[in-house]
Amino acid sequence: MSGYLRKMAIDGYVINLELPELAEGVKLLRYISNNVNQMARQMNSGGSVYPDEVNDICTKQDETNRLFGDILEQLSRLK
Numbered sequence: 001m002s003g004y005l006r007k008m009a010i011d012g013y014v015i016n017l018e019l020p021e022l023a024e025g026v027k028l029l030r031y032i033s034n035n036v037n038q039m040a041r042q043m044n045s046g047g048s049v050y051p052d053e054v055n056d057i058c059t060k061q062d063e064t065n066r067l068f069g070d071i072l073e074q075l076s077r078l079k
Contacts, residue, residue: 015078021071028064032057 035057039049 021067025067028060032060
């Protein structure tokens with residue numbers, strides 16, 4: 001709220017960005033964090049983790065990095 005008020009006091013306008021990529025990035029981050037938590041619980045209880053699970057998380061992390069890179073690129077073009 002304070003950021004909004006400062007922005008309005010200085011510029012007099014606020015830009016609302018609607019980036020569908022951001023929602024997709026949030027979804028991917030939730031997926032990754034849930035899987036990492038499940039793997040940590042499994043390992044802490046003496047279980048093992050399958051390489052396919054780790055590869056899946058790495059793939060999702062790469063996709064997330066690419067997605068947020070695209071978002072930052074779009075934001076850098078704004079003036």
